Amino acid sequence: MKKHIVGNVSWIGYLDWELKHFHGEDYTIEHGSSQNAYLVQEEKTVLIDTVWIPHRFDFIENLEAEIDLSSIDYIVAHHGECDHSGALAALMERIPNVPIYCTANAVKSLEGQYGKRNWNFHIVKSGDTLDVGNGKQLIFIEMPMMHWPDSLASFLTGDNVLFSMDAFGQHFAVEELFNDRANQPLLHYEALKYYVNILNPYAQNVKRKLAELDKLQLPIAYIAPSHGVVWRDNPLQIVADYALWSDAYQEDMVCVCYATMWNGTKMLAHAIADEIARVSPQTNVVVHNIETDDKNDVMVDVFRSKALALGSPTVVNDILSGASGWLTFLKSLKFKNKRAAAFGCYGWSGEGTQILQERLRDAGFTVSDNALRVNWNPQESDYAEIPAFVADLLEIDTTTPLQEQEKPTMQKYVCDVCGFIYDPELGDPDGGIEPGTTFEDIPEDWVCPVCGVGKDMFSLYEE
Numbered sequence: 001m002k003k004h005i006v007g008n009v010s011w012i013g014y015l016d017w018e019l020k021h022f023h024g025e026d027y028t029i030e031h032g033s034s035q036n037a038y039l040v041q042e043e044k045t046v047l048i049d050t051v052w053i054p055h056r057f058d059f060i061e062n063l064e065a066e067i068d069l070s071s072i073d074y075i076v077a078h079h080g081e082c083d084h085s086g087a088l089a090a091l092m093e094r095i096p097n098v099p100i101y102c103t104a105n106a107v108k109s110l111e112g113q114y115g116k117r118n119w120n121f122h123i124v125k126s127g128d129t130l131d132v133g134n135g136k137q138l139i140f141i142e143m144p145m146m147h148w149p150d151s152l153a154s155f156l157t158g159d160n161v162l163f164s165m166d167a168f169g170q171h172f173a174v175e176e177l178f179n180d181r182a183n184q185p186l187l188h189y190e191a192l193k194y195y196v197n198i199l200n201p202y203a204q205n206v207k208r209k210l211a212e213l214d215k216l217q218l219p220i221a222y223i224a225p226s227h228g229v230v231w232r233d234n235p236l237q238i239v240a241d242y243a244l245w246s247d248a249y250q251e252d253m254v255c256v257c258y259a260t261m262w263n264g265t266k267m268l269a270h271a272i273a274d275e276i277a278r279v280s281p282q283t284n285v286v287v288h289n290i291e292t293d294d295k296n297d298v299m300v301d302v303f304r305s306k307a308l309a310l311g312s313p314t315v316v317n318d319i320l321s322g323a324s325g326w327l328t329f330l331k332s333l334k335f336k337n338k339r340a341a342a343f344g345c346y347g348w349s350g351e352g353t354q355i356l357q358e359r360l361r362d363a364g365f366t367v368s369d370n371a372l373r374v375n376w377n378p379q380e381s382d383y384a385e386i387p388a389f390v391a392d393l394l395e396i397d398t399t400t401p402l403q404e405q406e407k408p409t410m411q412k413y414v415c416d417v418c419g420f421i422y423d424p425e426l427g428d429p430d431g432g433i434e435p436g437t438t439f440e441d442i443p444e445d446w447v448c449p450v451c452g453v454g455k456d457m458f459s460l461y462e463e
């Protein structure tokens with residue numbers, strides 16, 4: 001069944017509720033996904049992309065229920081990857097002469113996967129247009145490395161729909177199709193997870209392409225990516241998110257990640273997290289066992305963090321194989337602007353922390369010289385080294401008395417909704433908050449005295 005988007009534009013993809021993994025086993029799907037294809041039915045009928053190979057026959061059956069296949073004037077293949085081109089071979093058996101508009105690289109990709117079948121390719125470049133009738137055109141925009149060299153987007157004038165291919169997508173199934181109908185926290189998490197795990201390696205391209213899109217000044221009313229929701233409510237919100245994420249993004253957050261054999265390295269991980277929380281209470285700290293936690297979710301947390309403490313014991317003159325594979329994936333994501341430090345237990349030779357340091361440097365992190373290397377299980381003297389380890393990781397000046405370091409917690413906070421400013425010097429006596437109470441010490445059930453929203457709607461106030 002096709003789903004109407006705007007004017008004569010419809011979705012005709014495959015909503016994949018059952019999908020659990022993508023890119024082989026490399027990407028976990030937790031809330032379904034979709035392979036989005038679109039139909040433009042103006043004076044000319046245009047099919048934009050198809051679906052993954054396993055769903056090709058369902059797709060063609062659905063398509064045939066909506067239109068006569070022989071009425072398709074043009075096919076646009078934005079990208080050759082088989083999750084979008086998977087139905088082409090079967091479809092072209094039925095309509096062999098229909099022109100396929102795509103990039104030169106997409107021809108290589110499609111012929112590489114499906115063989116040379118003498119399809120009627122029309123190669124396009126940025127700025128080329130395809131007249132679809134009724135005064136509307138598709139304007140093509142090459143999107144190399146978002147996320148393959150062959151990637152292409154197109155913009156439908158008149159209805160102002162940007163068919164953005166993989167960019168701005170999510171692996172997320174939403175029956176109602178549109179972003180405003182989705183569970184918002186889940187949508188934003190899935191968009192971030194998709195960006196971090198699929199697009200961040202090409203962050204520099206993303207930045208360049210966003211600047212190019214901005215220059216084109218397209219009046220974008222809809223963003224229709226190849227996976228997940230169609231953005232119709234404030235569609236540029238996801239463009240703004242990409243601008244932030246592609247610019248060496250970080251939050252005041254630290255990830256403590258470890259692999260462990262007999263829990264010694266795990267004990268260190270928890271002690272390090274405790275110390276970070278003690279010396280930097282405003283920082284969010286998360287702990288992950290990288291061998292048991294979902295690696296795509298862990299990478300989201302590492303991406304959000306300003307620093308990573310990574311632990312593995314020494315095993316057979318190396319680190320645990322789980323940590324080694326995880327570091328390979330970490331390097332491939334090309335995170336920028338992050339510090340790191342290594343820790344781990346050992347029984348005999350003890351080169352694990354040095355290997356971790358080298359691998360972290362190789363992955364683009366700025367690595368602290370201070371590694372926490374513990375013989376057997378951590379003892380009191382080992383725990384005593386953790387404050388210096390954390391101070392070096394966070395580049396905290398340990399010569400400054402703790403009271404002074406904690407001064408930022410006396411900072412003011414502003415209500416994001418109404419603009420009320422909470423001043424800890426004044427407190428909120430009418431709300432039961434004594435003068436001198438830091439924002440962090442206010443009970444969680446306290447509400448803004450002006451508009452009534454909770455503490456989570458306040459942000460640090462920059463004077």
Ligand code: FEO
Nearest residue numbers: 081083147166226
């Ligand atoms: Fe969704 Fe690059 O394919």
